[in-house]
Amino acid sequence: MEKTQNRYEAASVEELRHAGRKIVTLKGMEIGVFALGEQFMAWRNICPHAGAPVCEGPVCGTRLPSLVYEYKYGKDKEIVRCPWHGWEFDLWTGQHLVDEKVKLRGYKVEVEDGLVYVVM
Template structure:
């Protein structure tokens, strides 16, 4: 991946060429107060602040995970939506990448809209 040199104009930050974000990649873009992690999960781009609202942990260092729900049988569980959640490395809180919503609490990590224009990845709403 080429080194990132984001350019911000207003609330739009041009991050890099879309080819710099192959599926399965993540990069922390040095914008905003803590940086923003941009993820390509199976071709879908998502972006969240690199700051856990629980205790301020570096969210984007965390492990990608999925959603675990109760199974049909007693004491069983189902795992789905692989790599659509991130687990904070400090205390294990899990957040959905797309919305920033915590899996087990009524709290969110800030998420950002990501668009692709003229083969460039652009973050919207980063100040």
């Protein structure tokens, strides 16, 4: 038997592009919906480390691997940093930047008629 999935309106495309992100409550869960260029990503607003509202943290870049005394900055506006303990997650993949076993829970996003939907 095929499981039926529901989609829920999260925001308008224009609103997300202007604000960069929006925290919405869908099915009793907080979901962070982020605009990344022309694409949109949705992540559960719970940090896997300690349950913090990770999607409310700063959207920024990070230091890239580099030589000693060399600091390269990259992935600007592609990283969300947990507001409690500073854990960093890639907004494209949900992957923790250091521990490959740690990842945010993501949801499929669809865009139709200028609206962004989260599929759950």
